[in-house]
Amino acid sequence: MASMNIVVLVGRVVGPPELRYTPGGKGVAQFTIAVDRTRGGKNGQEKETDFIPIVAWERLAEICNEYLTKGKLVSIQGALRTRTYETQDGQKRKAFEVVASEMQMLSTGEPRGGSSEGGGYRSSGQPQRNSGGGGGGNSNPPSGWGSDSGFGADDLSVDEIPF
Secondary structure (H helix, E strand, C coil): CCCCCCEEEEEEECCCCEEEECCCCCEEEEEEEEEEEEECCCCCCEEEEEEEEEEEEHHHHHHHHHHCCCCCEEEEEEEEEEEEEECCCCCEEEEEEEEEEEEEECCCCCCCCCCCCCCEEECCCCEECCCCCCCCCCCCCCCCCCHHHCCCHHHCCHHHCCC
């Protein structure tokens, strides 16, 4: 049986990405997104938030650094990775993170550079454009999407939906 490691997340950026470069010159950006989930509780539905660490490499890292700001709604596609390390006092630890292969901005806003272009990006850094299906040029959210949808429908157009 074949194995598969694909993660798709939609959440809000917790803080600006931290961009660094390896000694070999490859860019790496690290940031965290907050992803809400609901579970049954006293009132039937309680919201909890998971904070997911994201790592992006090369051109995608630079794009994330340029365009992502605190509170921006994004979709991240990638793979879950684990790594082990040893603390200074000799304890072994395990860390989990999502290594991004694609990023799609779902809310509008000004990038750090100033222009308001948006869209999706693959790890190659090439813009990703959705072709065919669904949108038809309509920039209004589908009916039934209200401000209580949890997706920030006021900031979202049909062309920006990642699926």
